[in-house]
Amino acid sequence: MPYASCRRCGQVSPALGAVILTVLLFAAVPLANLFSIPPPTTEFVPPENASLLPPPPPVEPPPPPTVDEPPEEKPKFEDEPQKLTLDQIDAIINARAGSNGADFGLPSHLGDVDALEQLRDFDPGQIDKIPAPLQRIAPAYPYELKQQGTSGWVKVFLVVDETGTPRNLRVDSSSHPGFETAALEAARLWRFSPGMLDGKPIRTRLVVPFHFRLER
Incomplete structure (x- = not known):
């Protein structure tokens, strides 16, 4: 009998070991999955269909306070000459x-x-008839400028009086100062018919040009 009981125990022990091994395997799988799960992250992933809101517009500073400017004063003009x-x-x-x-x-x-x-002096555009030259005198060519081959011009301002005589002569402009004296001396010898206004002879302002050219 003892031998029969031991034989029966030998048949049971392998089966029991197989059961224990199976239980251990099933228990080890959840434990392995537990340790292999990565820790949860805190990164927020928006849903695919979610739309991001635009950032708020910048806050504009308030406009500076307006200062009332005094009304612009119009310039005052004196009465026009009589x-x-x-x-x-x-x-x-x-x-x-x-x-x-x-x-x-x-x-x-x-x-x-x-x-x-x-x-009493009038411009040609203010009168009925402008002075006309009756006697023209050509200016003498300055010797030094002639030797240098220099040509030029002078504009002489003058006033033709009621008798046609030039008055108040002066140089208006010139291309070279060396021509001015000769032009003034020639202009003093000119004579004009006087300007006319309302049937009366009057004093008229004129600018007479004088040209200095060398003959080739």
């Missing part, structure tokens, strides 16, 4: 000459005889 006729100018000049320079309350721009005399 336009006088030839008879009025003559009367004013004669009155001043006989009163030892008293102005009798005349406007400031008529305060001296020279200014009054200039009122």
Whole structure:
């Protein structure tokens, strides 16, 4: 009997070992999966269909306070000079000459005889008939400039008076200072028919050109 019982135990032990081994294998699988799971991450992954909101617009600073500017003042102009006729100018000049320079309350721009005399001078565009040259004198060519082969021009300003005589001559412009004296001397010898306004001879301002050219 003892031998039979031991034989029976020998048949049971392999089967029991197989059961224990199977249980251990099934228990080891969850443990392995537990240790192989990576730790959860905190990164946020938005859903595929989620739309990102645009950033808020920047806050603009408030506009500076407006300062009321004073209204622009328009410039004030003095009254335009009084336009006088030839008879009025003559009367004013004669009155001043006989009163030892008293102005009798005349406007400031008529305060001296020279200014009054200039009122008698007219530009060609202001008169009925402009002066015409009756006698022309060619200027003498300066010797030094001629030897140098220099050519040029001079414009002489003058006033043709009521008799056609040039007055108040001066150089208006020139290409070379060496030509100016010769041009002024020639211009003094010119004679004109006087300018006319309202049937009367008047003083007229003119600019007369003189040219200096060398013959080839």
